[in-house]
Amino acid sequence: MFETIAFDADDTLWHNEIHYQEAKKxxxxxxxxxxxxxxxxxxxxxxxxxxxxxYGYGIKMFTLSMIETAIDLSxxxxxxxxxxxxxxxxxEMLTNEVELFEHAEETLEKLIPRFDLMLITKGDxxxxxxxxALSGLSGYFRYIEIVMEKSQEIYQSILAKHDIHPxxxxxxGNSLRSDIQPVLAIGGRAVYIPNEQTWFHENLPVEEVDPxxxxxxxxxxxxxxxxxxxxxxxxxS
Numbered sequence: 565m566f567e568t569i570a571f572d573a574d575d576t577l578w579h580n581e582i583h584y585q586e587a588k589k590x591x592x593x594x595x596x597x598x599x600x601x602x603x604x605x606x607x608x609x610x611x612x613x614x615x616x617x618x619y620g621y622g623i624k625m626f627t628l629s630m631i632e633t634a635i636d637l638s639x640x641x642x643x644x645x646x647x648x649x650x651x652x653x654x655x656e657m658l659t660n661e662v663e664l665f666e667h668a669e670e671t672l673e674k675l676i677p678r679f680d681l682m683l684i685t686k687g688d689x690x691x692x693x694x695x696x697a698l699s700g701l702s703g704y705f706r707y708i709e710i711v712m713e714k715s716q717e718i719y720q721s722i723l724a725k726h727d728i729h730p731x732x733x734x735x736x737g738n739s740l741r742s743d744i745q746p747v748l749a750i751g752g753r754a755v756y757i758p759n760e761q762t763w764f765h766e767n768l769p770v771e772e773v774d775p776x777x778x779x780x781x782x783x784x785x786x787x788x789x790x791x792x793x794x795x796x797x798x799x800x801s
Contacts, residue, residue, distance in 0.1 A: 565798045566753055568707075568728050569675060569791075572737030573685035573692065575759045576784070578699055579663045584626065587653050591630055594649055598638040608633045620712050622688030627654035658691070662698040667785035672704040674788045682707040684722065684735070686714050686742065714742040716749050723750075736787065738762050745773050753794075754778040755787065 574580035591608060592601035599607075611629040619625035630650045634642045675681060683705045685692050692710045696702050709722050723730055730751035737743025738759040747754045756778050779790055 565732075565795060566679075566734040567732045568680045568682055568726075568734070570682040570684050570733060570735045571672075571705075572735075572739065572743045573683055573695065573699075574687070575738045575762055576736060576743070576757060577665060577668045577683075577701060578695065579665065580695075581759070581762060583657050583660055587626070587630075587657055590653050591634075591650065594646060595634060595637055598634075598641070604633070604637060607637060611636075620688065621686055622691045623654055623657050624688055624691075626657075627651065630654070658694075662695050664699060664701075665784060667783065669701060669704075671784050671787050672701060675791070676704050680706045682709065682726075684709045684711065684714070684719075686711045714739075714746060716746045719746055719750055719752070734791070736784075740773050744778050748773070748777050755790065756780045757782075757784055757787075 571577055588605050588608060592604045595601075595604040598604075608629060611633045612626060615625055615629050615632075619628060627650065630653070631647060634646070634650060672681060681704050683696065683701075685696070687710070689710050696708065702708065707722075707726055711718050711722075719735075720730075722728075723733060730747075731753075733747065733752040734755065735743055735747040735752055736755045736757065738757050739762060740756065744754045744756050754777075758780070779794075781787060781790060
């Protein structure tokens with residue numbers, strides 16, 4: 565049975581994607597004199613995905629993607645003041661307060677007496693460190709890992725570093741691509757908590773992940789009860 569429960573951070577413990585959605589809305593409004601709103605957002609999404617391999621994840625990548633897309637969509641006619649507005653959008657994102665999901669801290673409080681808790685979050689190190697500090701949750705975690713990507717290899721290296729067998733890990737997150745599929749692939753267990761605001765890039769086609777291989781919850785407050793059931797089932801078997 566698992567002894568370590570690992571949590572994703574963005575859009576699992578606290579809101580994140582809502583800030584990107586608001587920024588994309590502002591981006592589309594700014595670019596409206598050059599292109600239609602829907603097309604501008606589509607092109608920004610495409611540019612973001614293309615730039616992941618170059619810049620990684622986070623607001624800095626998003627900012628460079630906004631500027632690049634604005635230049636392309638305006639055929640180079642985007643003005644200095646308009647570029648400044650894009651930078652201001654990014655600065656606002658970087659200084660936003662961290663808003664926890666309801667019951668997030670309460671859930672950690674219930675679990676910490678019984679399990680080692682770990683935070684595994686991907687993105688820009690400075691951005692993630694700031695959010696972790698502002699969240700007030702860092703004290704709940706025995707281990708905190710900030711990574712550039714979440715893959716089978718990354719999870720394996722984290723577990724080896726802390727001498728944790730994959731079968732002793734339960735991963736909790738909102739992304740099938742980052743939190744569920746790679747953990748199942750290395751022999752761990754996973755709990756999927758969907759979030760309607762999850763970035764489209766974090767989704768996977770249904771056929772790529774066996775829905776019977778993981779547990780799914782509506783919200784994080786249900787996690788302690790699920791864990792109790794899993795523990796009882798393990799003991800009974």
